Amino acid sequence: MSSCDTCVVRNRAICAALDNKEIAALSAIGRRRKLEAGEPLIWEGDDSVLVANVIEGVLKLSTGTEDGREQIVGVVYPSDFIGRPFGATTRHSVTALTDANVCVFSRADFDGFASEHPALEHKLLQRTLSELDRTRHWMLLLGRKSATEKLATFLLDMSERLVQPGCESESGALESFELPFSRQQVADLLGLTIETVSRQFTQLKRDGIVELPSRRAVVIRDRATLEALAG
Amino acid sequence: MSSCDTCVVRNRAICAALDNKEIAALSAIGRRRKLEAGEPLIWEGDDSVLVANVIEGVLKLSTGTEDGREQIVGVVYPSDFIGRPFGATTRHSVTALTDANVCVFSRADFDGFASEHPALEHKLLQRTLSELDRTRHWMLLLGRKSATEKLATFLLDMSERLVQPGCESESGALESFELPFSRQQVADLLGLTIETVSRQFTQLKRDGIVELPSRRAVVIRDRATLEALAG
DNA sequence: CGACACGTTGATGTTAGTCAACTTTGGTGG
DNA sequence: CCACCAAAGTTGACTAACATCAACGTGTCG
Numbered sequence: 238m239s240s241c242d243t244c245v246v247r248n249r250a251i252c253a254a255l256d257n258k259e260i261a262a263l264s265a266i267g268r269r270r271k272l273e274a275g276e277p278l279i280w281e282g283d284d285s286v287l288v289a290n291v292i293e294g295v296l297k298l299s300t301g302t303e304d305g306r307e308q309i310v311g312v313v314y315p316s317d318f319i320g321r322p323f324g325a326t327t328r329h330s331v332t333a334l335t336d337a338n339v340c341v342f343s344r345a346d347f348d349g350f351a352s353e354h355p356a357l358e359h360k361l362l363q364r365t366l367s368e369l370d371r372t373r374h375w376m377l378l379l380g381r382k383s384a385t386e387k388l389a390t391f392l393l394d395m396s397e398r399l400v401q402p403g404c405e406s407e408s409g410a411l412e413s414f415e416l417p418f419s420r421q422q423v424a425d426l427l428g429l430t431i432e433t434v435s436r437q438f439t440q441l442k443r444d445g446i447v448e449l450p451s452r453r454a455v456v457i458r459d460r461a462t463l464e465a466l467a468g
Numbered sequence: 469m470s471s472c473d474t475c476v477v478r479n480r481a482i483c484a485a486l487d488n489k490e491i492a493a494l495s496a497i498g499r500r501r502k503l504e505a506g507e508p509l510i511w512e513g514d515d516s517v518l519v520a521n522v523i524e525g526v527l528k529l530s531t532g533t534e535d536g537r538e539q540i541v542g543v544v545y546p547s548d549f550i551g552r553p554f555g556a557t558t559r560h561s562v563t564a565l566t567d568a569n570v571c572v573f574s575r576a577d578f579d580g581f582a583s584e585h586p587a588l589e590h591k592l593l594q595r596t597l598s599e600l601d602r603t604r605h606w607m608l609l610l611g612r613k614s615a616t617e618k619l620a621t622f623l624l625d626m627s628e629r630l631v632q633p634g635c636e637s638e639s640g641a642l643e644s645f646e647l648p649f650s651r652q653q654v655a656d657l658l659g660l661t662i663e664t665v666s667r668q669f670t671q672l673k674r675d676g677i678v679e680l681p682s683r684r685a686v687v688i689r690d691r692a693t694l695e696a697l698a699g
Numbered sequence: 700c701g702a703c704a705c706g707t708t709g710a711t712g713t714t715a716g717t718c719a720a721c722t723t724t725g726g727t728g729g
Numbered sequence: 730c731c732a733c734c735a736a737a738g739t740t741g742a743c744t745a746a747c748a749t750c751a752a753c754g755t756g757t758c759g
Contacts, residue, residue: 300605302699306612310604321601323594328601355586362593363554369600370552370559372607373541374531379610380659381537384715420738428611433715435739452724452738468533615747651706661748666707683706683756 240269244340249316249402250290251364254356263357266346272296272333278341279320279331288320288347294337295417299425300329309426311372312417314398318364322348334417379428386468387427388437392447393467396457412460416453471500475571480547480633481521482595485587494588497577503527503564509572510551510562519551519578525568526648530656531560540657542603543648545629549595553579565648610659613699618658619668620697623678627688643691647684 241247241264252260272278272294279287281300291313298311298319310329313319321327322344342350351358378390399414418426424434441447446463448456457463472478472495483491503509503525510518512531522544529542529550541560544550552558553575573581582589609621630645647654651669655662672678677694679687688694 298604300608302608302612304699308608308611310607321597324597324601328605352590355589358586358589358593359583362589362596365593365596365600366552366555369596369603370555372600372603373529374559376541376603376607376610377531377533377539379607380539381533430716431738432717432740436715439739468535662706663708663749664747667747670707 240264240340244292246290246292246316251318251357251360252290254360255354259354259357263342263350266350267340267342270339270341272337272339274333274335274337277330277332278339279327281328281330283327285321285324285327285344287341288318288322288344289339289341291315291317291319292338292340294333294335294339296331296333296337296339297422297426298329298331307425308428309422311368312398312426315402318361320344322351322361334422382468384427384429384433384437385440385466387429388423388434388441389463389466390468391423391427392441392455392457393460393463395455396460410460411457413456414454416455418453471495471571475523477521477523477547482549482588482591483521485591486585490585490588494573494581497581498571498573501570501572503568503570505564505566505568508561508563509570510558512559512561514558516552516555516558516575518572519549519553519575520570520572522546522548522550523569523571525570526565527568527570528563528565528653528657529560530563538656539659540653542599543629543657549592551575553582553592565653615658615660615664615668616671616697617699618660619654619665619672620694621699622654622658623672623686623688624691624694624698626686627691641691642688644687645685647686649684 241252241260244250244252247253247260252263255263269292270278270289278289278296293315296313296319297309298313299307299309301307312334313331319331319339351361378387382390393410395416396410396412396414399417400409400411416423420434420438421431423429424431427434429437438447438449441463442449444462446457446459446466448458450456472483472491475481475483478484478491483494486494500523501509501520509520509527524546527544527550528540529544530538530540532538543565544562550562550570582592609618613621624641626647627641627643627645630648631640631642649657651665652662654660655665658665660668669678669680672694673680675693677688677690677697679689681687
């Protein structure tokens with residue numbers, strides 16, 4: 238029996254392009270894999286040997302300089318696609334931020350399957366185009382925004398992206414959520430240092446714009462001001 | 469007669485996926501358009517009404533904040549694809565940097581055509597995946613590199629990307645080239661100010677690493693050092 | 700020849716980075 | 730259960746890098 242039958246992202250991942258028979262064929266070349274928080278899935282510079290769908294959890298994509306500076310270049314959520322099909326090498330690492338559950342394929346197998354299923358490639362194309370738009374937009378933050386603007390933008394982005402499918406609030410954005418990032422990871426995402434991130438959090442708290450009930454919890458108290466600060 | 473017959477990027481653009489009959493059909497829905505340096509093709513936030521292939525020239529993709537700060541988020545060269553198929557709006561502007569020649573399609577027409585030609589979509593997918601990799605890698609520069617590292621990385625990148633197809637030097641990179649950017653545009657690409665860019669150029673010249681025969685001309689004198697500086 | 704956009708250079712200011720001490724949190728084992 | 734420890738986060742003092750403001754070249758095109 239296909240594990241896809243019970244897959245919670247069956248209708249949101251690129252698999253949604255496939256009918257039951259096709260899904261069975263795809264299922265035959267994929268397998269589930271569990272990852273613990275912090276566990277790497279793919280290393281930067283590796284031959285591109287696997288691709289995957291995220292079923293559960295959050296993972297980061299990152300690159301770094303030789304002397305150890307790191308930049309997070311993407312964050313993936315359930316139903317997102319991971320890896321580099323149709324290409325020889327991977328240009329960034331993939332690491333689980335939370336415990337995660339992914340559906341992995343050998344890249345060669347996936348490439349072959351995708352080439353024979355245009356509907357799947359179409360979904361993947363749409364996703365990739367959206368991701369490119371999002372990534373390009375993030376470049377504005379990295380290149381041109383101040384530390385305050387960066388953190389404000391980040392929190393607003395999180396409040397939108399951490400919404401669970403099905404469990405939507407009326408507005409489509411959360412006022413209260415748990416970050417899947419440590420302070421260091423927030424810094425690596427925003428192109429700042431951990432100290433600067435910490436100071437910006439403290440500032441927002443002091444100004445009554447957010448509450449920080451625990452290390453990773455955030456409550457947005459004054460969204461309007463936060464939006465104004467986001468630039 | 470199809471203008472594709474004389475198209476210099478016929479075999480490098482995504483059109484290479486199509487046979488002569490298909491090309492004729494694509495040609496029927498596209499038209500050539502000339503752009504002058506500085507002329508915009510698409511505005512940020514516009515409804516996505518057109519897509520295009522670059523035939524000749526260099527164009528920038530850019531976004532900005534409301535208060536006028538700008539970030540260049542991509543640069544496209546002959547044979548590259550422009551625009552946002554399968555999506556309602558465009559998240560960044562497209563502007564010619566040099567006089568340019570593009571082959572434009574209405575987005576709706578292109579979407580329809582692409583959906584019926586999986587080989588075309590496949591090419592587009594490959595291109596989009598590569599562009600995403602490149603864009604993500606650039607995030608490391610924006611988020612984590614110093615001004616010196618940024619300019620060195622930029623010049624090395626240019627020396628590779630400005631190579632004319634067919635006219636390759638032995639190594640595959642140019643020692644001497646003409647930038648398609650003003651100092652301000654270099655600044656917008658690197659997330660710096662024009663003054664900082666200017667100072668970094670002067671520094672590289674003083675150190676004998678590059679020569680600057682004219683405003684936009686660059687000669688790399690000491691590639692090894694430049695690579696070391698790129699971080 | 701002169702006007703103007705583009706680029707360079709210098710002086711100064713501000714932001715975020717660095718270095719270091721200290722506090723809080725959460726997990727572990729006595 | 731609580732004491733202790735390591736890891737994570739915060740805060741402060743200081744510094745460095747880049748931005749800002751302003752003046753001054755320089756090349757280009759009518």
